Amino acid sequence: MPTSSPAAQTLTDLVLTLFRVNNAMLVRGDRLVQPFGLTSARWQIMGAIAYADQPRPVAWLARDLGANRQNVQRIVNELEKEDLVAFQANPRHKRAQLVVLTASGKSAYDQAVEVWYRAADELATGLSQEELAMSVQVLRTIRSRLTADDTAEGDEPG
Template identity: 35%
Template structure:
């Protein structure tokens, strides 16, 4: 009898555990700059180019309504703003303000320092192999569940 299903079950459990630990650490990193992880993710999603809320939500894999609430909060706090969308007048673009860019850079700098600590003692090839395996698992799940 193959151990693969048992090992896969353990890998999935480890992935969920890692996701929880990383989510908590992400919340702590964002909190150090007065933000939440959800706000950090949205700031990051619109950092390269302003996006409509619906597209930002698709990029993040969450609901448009949740992203709209966070976008409104970011705009209220001066970290983002809504800009005219030349392609769709009723769907403005969400973009970063200079203050939002500074906050995002602060969180990103903290995250980079945390990542350096996480990677200490792990060879880059091991990290690459782990990433490759995770991408393969994600692909398998996507194909299985039609994503």
């Protein structure tokens, strides 16, 4: 087995734990949002739409989520068929339509968020605000380092 630094070993433990937490969160998320006709994947995309400062095309949503554009497009198309999102003309790009939540999409998303905040309070029990904030900072730093090559190439979606 190759030798590694203590920091690399600890980071590896963090990444393996993160994979397990992600899988568990997807299962829990699916259960939480199922009553609103959502899945974790749909909920994530709707969250990216809801939190964007302005309507975005699918490519930008995928970038914001760190997800595959084709997968996001497939889910957005499903959401559009169920009247949870709609497409709007993009004045800056003829083919890359903007994605927005419909009234029923906003309602489903808001209900999911309300249920999530109750679950989040339970999950946060026993963890301090400082511990949670440090965890967020560490994960943001790692994400930034992982995606630095992508932004260095100037791959800005249109």
